[in-house]
Amino acid sequence: MVNAVRESPSTVVRLLDLLRPYRLRLVLVAVLGTAATAFNLAGPKLVGDATDMAFAGVVSRGLPPGASKEEVIANLRARGDDTLANVLSTADIVPGHGVDFQGLLQLLLIILVLYVASGLCMLGQGRVVAFTAQHTMYVLRERVSDKLTRLPLDYFDRNSRGEVLSRVTNDVDNLQRTLQQTLGHMVNSLFAVVGVMTVMVLLSPMLAGLVLVSVLVAAVAALSISRRARPRFAERWQRTGSLNGYVEEMYTGHSTVVAFGRRELAERSFDEHNESLYQASSRAQALSGMIGPVTRFVTDLNYVVVAVVGALRVAGGTMSIGSVQSFMQYSGMFTQPIIDMANFSAQLQSGMASARRIFEVLDEPEQRPEPPQPVRPARVRGRVDFQRVAFRYVPDTPLIEDLSLTAVPGQLIAIVGPTGAGKSTLGNLLLRFYELEGGRILLDGIDVASMTRGDLRSRIGLVSQDSWLFAGTIAENIAYGRPGATQQEVVNAARAMCVDRFVRSLPDGYDTVLDDESSTVSAGERQLITLARAFLAEPSILLLDEATSSVDSRTEVLIQQAMASLRAGRTSFVIAHRLSTIRHADLILVMDSGRVVERGTHHELLAANGAYARLYAS
Incomplete structure (x- = not known):
């Protein structure tokens, strides 16, 4: 099932390289997952033992005291009741004795302790995984941010702001969700599959073979569907970037769109981008959504087969009722990780597509490096x-x-x-x-x-025809030209560039908050602020x-x-x-x-x- 979500080696290797600084934490994740799996593995076997203990006690209470188990079975066979004899031959019966409630209670307490310990291990693992995923994405965001500062301007000429922002925000967030939701689950699922299969083989090699065949069928089906879904997820995130770019463009130029009566055209164009994203997302989700039902059908069919064959083996005297019950629980524990991996395959496909888009930014050619001895x-x-x-x-x-x-x-x-x-x-x-x-x-x-x-x-002091202002006060925008400038220096620059006269008319004066899209000041006044910024830089x-x-x-x-x-x-x-x-x-x-x-x-x-x-x- 891991192959069902296989991505290009470079993407996977680079993700592993991102996680390398946290290898000790990943080892802890594996240890906690192994411990949780081990505690869970012991549970069904003890539950089966408890079932056999209760069954044997109930049956023993109705048998004549003093008789041995062999005599009871021989009498049943003499009466022609071979099936019941076979069933009792696998039970630890003591004629005339009832249920050992003290032993049963001790067994149930042990089961409770094991499940509590398993839950605590899972809780600890979840916290470690959450920290690892969050900090990995923190580092990745820093790398992308640093990369953007080193990219030449022609990269931004070739890519819309919305597309760049989509890679920096949406794709990184999507990759973070993928790591957090799948990292621990995939580790646990792997250990569970190996451990449960080992126990099932020890209990009944024949039933284990039936389970393995059904799982292989489900894996082949999931692999086939996943291979078809992979390019759909890449298309989905590409369409997401295009839609974000268009929305950012239309929002920035909203007044122009309205003034030229192009609102309906803009809405139609948005509908086209939205429809394109909808179709790409639908195709991706429709394909990936088939994996869960297909694997669920195969595993449910396997559950029925195990139940029927297990009942026949109990009737044949080759397995106890508790052993069959334990095996059916193990069968569910074996198939559940397969179903989980199938359900997570969609998230993995989406996350890998986002990772590839992020790495494309990191792989872009950078501007010429700075001289070694400037x-x-x-x-x-x-x-x-x-x-x-x-x-x-x-x-x-x-x-x-x-x-x-x-x-x-x-x-x-x-x-x-x-x-x-x-x-x-x-x-x-x-x-x-x-x-x-x-x-x-x-x-x-x-x-x-x-x-x-x-x-x-x-x-060099630059004042371009595009007056760029950031979210902050007028004083902060002017002081951007020289960090550490005093308020008086800001005011002097504003007076020199004819800014002071209109700032005094604003309710909050130099503390008026504006940004790149602010309508508080006119286009000409915005330009004057950028001139004052250059003036202050000297x-x-x-x-x-x-x-x-x-x-x-x-x-x-x-x-x-x-x-x-x-x-x-x-x-x-x-x-x-x-x-x-x-x-x-x-x-x-x-x-x-x-x-x-x-x-x-x-x-x-x-x-x-x-x-x-x-x-x-x-």
Whole structure:
């Protein structure tokens, strides 16, 4: 039956590797399971002995005192009552004596002690299994979380947030349930099967053979069904991830969906994803659900056969009534683990599918490792050199080819161009969100590839067009730019970036709680908060990617005035579509198809009457 839930060796081996630090606890689980099984194994035999004792006492009470067992049996055979004689030949009768209630009570007390001990062992085993499963998943979540921080951005470009979250949450939770529900049961079932079969062979090899045949039939049936169900569970969790991704997408853009009258279309798309998940889950559960009834039918049929054959053996004088009763109990104890494993096979199939999806994340190629001996400049002035930089998102589609430019401290460089020209890509390359295909980027003469990403990014203040805020107060969101900042420093940054004026109008002021989807503040105000965050960080380089696209014209002027003081002594890159925001830039780069096609000041480029002039006029 273990084969009925077989998974690819790599998945099983990796799960065992996760459990390796808890091998002593797993040994304890095995010891407690063995002890519980041993106590349970002794129970039916003692119950059978108690039955024989009671039967012998009742029969002996009705027999004439003084006669021997042999005489009683001989008289019965002389009268032609061979069946009763055969039955009594297996009983320990003493003619004229009644039931030995004292001996029977002692036997029952021993049985009670054994079952209590078995229950305590099972309780202890359950607690150990629960701790092991919970802590294993705790470690696995940490590994997945650490892995996500080391994955390149193109992984998140290829996978929706809902799909990633489904693997990190749903699949890990499902694997945790699988371990907790099956780990102890599978160990106990294995020991029970071996132990019970050994006892049954000792009691009656013939009846044990009948039981074994029925179990083999059930195992073959379960294996066949399980093999067909395995890919269905993998499909089920894939569909779950797709549905989660769609729900997360529609919830995030709910206002847009409603505004464009696409609610019915969104509902139909949700119904399609839901139906797809329903069909996949139904197929998986329908197949796995057949295992329990099939094995139950075979084992019930086996129970009837054992009862009939056992009765015939009692009538033939080869087994006592108590022995048959014990064997029937052992038969149930033997088949019950088989049924349990069959019932748990669905959970195992589902858990293994989740484990495979988690390991797929852990196997994803990571971003380039940090240099073994990174360079850490004590002070960064902000000179940036792009030297013959080449980059492409798609291997066969060049985006940036042979790009070179230099930015000196205190200089404001504006990057403009049509959509898809590669403007934002320059910022991503500077931050090492993506690695270069060719060339290099220097920061104060130091190749950024020789620095750690954390050190490099700590010198750069980024404000993107997507204003990201986390669940917390406005003050906490601003202070995110510099851990340990004082309240006064937060307020000063807010005043410099025109945040203070609208925060004062809120009921809770800087203690107003908001998050990435908060409607407490407008889109423009959210962007101002992210600008204050960058201001507070006091970086050596500023990177503003459409940072003022969500603010009104008056606020934009105020921000430009504040940015003028912030830029003093710092290198600033501004990526903008609104050309009015970059008229006073020290250098304007016009990009098209990943190349700098023009460069100069606003007036120089207008006079040249080239790409910038056409873009400005449009």
